[in-house]
Amino acid sequence: MAKVSAVNKNNKRIKLSDRLFKKRQALKKIVMDKKISLEERFKAQQKLSNLPRNSAKNRVMNRCQITGRPHGVYRKLKISRIALRDLGLHGLIPGMTKSSW
Template identity: 85%
Template structure:
């Protein structure tokens, strides 16, 4: 089990990034538009830099929904490899069986 402070910090980052996603996208679009005057693009760049760092999508860490483990997490399932194996052994995942040869 991961430290709860790390899990809570990551959850806070997820909420903040979801909240400010549209605003960040709009500002980035203005910054990348070469047709706009340089002054307007510069103002958009300043507004973007004023936003909290934790509102960036790259600051969010992929963590297991069950254990909070940061490594070995399947993106599609949002579960770590260890938790996935445990659920498979308990028979909670349909079609998944322990392999042996």
């Protein structure tokens, strides 16, 4: 199991990034638009830098939904490789069997 504080911190980042996603996208659009004056783009850049760092989507860590493990997580399943193996061994995933050779 991962530390509860690390999982909670990641959940906080997810909520914050979801809440400020539209605002961040609008500011980025202004900053990247070359037709807008330099002063307005600079003001938008300042507002963007004043937003919390944790509101950026790339600060969110993909964690296992079962164990909270940060590495070795399958994106589609949102489960770590170890948890997936355990579920497969217990027969909880249809069609998945333990390999033997």
